[in-house]
Amino acid sequence: GQNIDQPTEMTxxxxxxxxxxxxxxxxxxxxxxxxxxxxxxxxxxxSYNVLDGLEEKxxxxxxLSRSKGYSYxxxxxxxxxxxxxxxxxxxxIGDYKLSFGAGTTVTVRA
Amino acid sequence: xxxxxxxxxxxxxxSGTSVKIECRSLDFQATTMFWYRQFPKKSLMLMATSNEGSxxxxxxxxxxDKFLINHASLTLSTLTVxxxxxxxxxxxxxxxxxxxxxxxxxxxxxxxxxxxxxVL
Numbered sequence: 001g002q003n004i005d006q007p008t009e010m011t012x013x014x015x016x017x018x019x020x021x022x023x024x025x026x027x028x029x030x031x032x033x034x035x036x037x038x039x040x041x042x043x044x045x046x047s048y049n050v051l052d053g054l055e056e057k058x059x060x061x062x063x064l065s066r067s068k069g070y071s072y073x074x075x076x077x078x079x080x081x082x083x084x085x086x087x088x089x090x091x092x093i094g095d096y097k098l099s100f101g102a103g104t105t106v107t108v109r110a
Numbered sequence: 111x112x113x114x115x116x117x118x119x120x121x122x123x124x125s126g127t128s129v130k131i132e133c134r135s136l137d138f139q140a141t142t143m144f145w146y147r148q149f150p151k152k153s154l155m156l157m158a159t160s161n162e163g164s165x166x167x168x169x170x171x172x173x174x175d176k177f178l179i180n181h182a183s184l185t186l187s188t189l190t191v192x193x194x195x196x197x198x199x200x201x202x203x204x205x206x207x208x209x210x211x212x213x214x215x216x217x218x219x220x221x222x223x224x225x226x227x228x229v230l
Contacts, residue, residue: 033218042203042221043154087153096142096207098219100153 002026002099006088011107012078020073020104022088033098034062034073035087043087047073075106083108113137114206116222123194124230131189131225133204139184140206144219145177148201160187184209194229201226 003025012018024032031050035043049055049064049071061074075082088101113136123129133143141162146154158179159167166179178190187206191198205219 035221040201040224040226042223044221045218048218095159096219097144097156097159098154099156102153103151105151 002090002092004088004090004099004101006086006101006104008102009105009107011109014078014080014108014110016078018075018078018106020075020086020088020106022071022073022101024069024071024088024090024101026069026090026092026099028093029066029090030093031091032062032064032071033089033091034060034071035089037085037087037103039085046086078108080108080110082106112208112220114204114220114222116202116204116225118225119223120226120228122228122230125195126193128190128192129194129227131191131202131204131227133187133189133206133222135185135206135208135220138206139209140187141184141209142207143181143187144205144207145179145187145189146203146205148203148224150201154203157189162187191227194227196229199227199229 006022033048034046036046037043047062054063059076064071085103085105087103089098115134117132143160145157148154156169157172160179160181162181162184168174181187201224203224205221207219
């Protein structure tokens with residue numbers, strides 16, 4: 001099975017940086033995804049890590065350590081529109097199913 | 111590219127009726143589609159994996175006779191909630207995995223906009 005943990009809520013100021021941590025304990029691992037979801041909308045893909053290290057994409061970066069079962073999503077230069085839920089998801093081996101964490105609600109304040 | 115649509119976006123129905131939700135991949139083919147449900151402020155829970163031309167694979171605890179899935183073509187999967195009850199009220203989201211590696215970006219799934227079901 002999969003056990004994925006991430007903080008429930010985080011608050012940050014516009015222009016600041018926020019780091020969302022995700023730890024996982026899984027029976028198999030074939031990649032970790034981060035999605036952004038605004039209230040009442042579908043998740044949108046942000047990043048994908050399958051090897052250890054940092055993946056940078058504009059204001060968003062994602063890090064993975066497979067040995068530690070740990071990932072983080074780094075949001076820089078926060079904007080009001082970044083207020084959303086951020087979902088960490090792990091893909092198992094042999095299929096393409098994703099197991100999602102409960103999501104972290106990020107609130108950006110002016 | 112990689113757009114997935116869902117219809118309807120919202121539906122209200124009476125208890126005991128059946129509701130069909132469609133999931134379409136608009137600009138790519140998808141051998142595999144997934145159906146999730148999401149309760150308020152909770153994460154997505156995978157209900158079933160829909161495979162074109164074969165039976166769906168249901169997750170543990172999901173009643174296959176209650177949530178009928180049909181994946182009749184490479185661009186369409188349907189979820190029918192049969193004999194709906196108020197506890198079935200939820201946000202249902204589908205996702206699609208492109209069949210062609212040319213259409214895949216980082217092996218991700220593409221999500222539809224979701225269908226909000228309210229059973230009275």
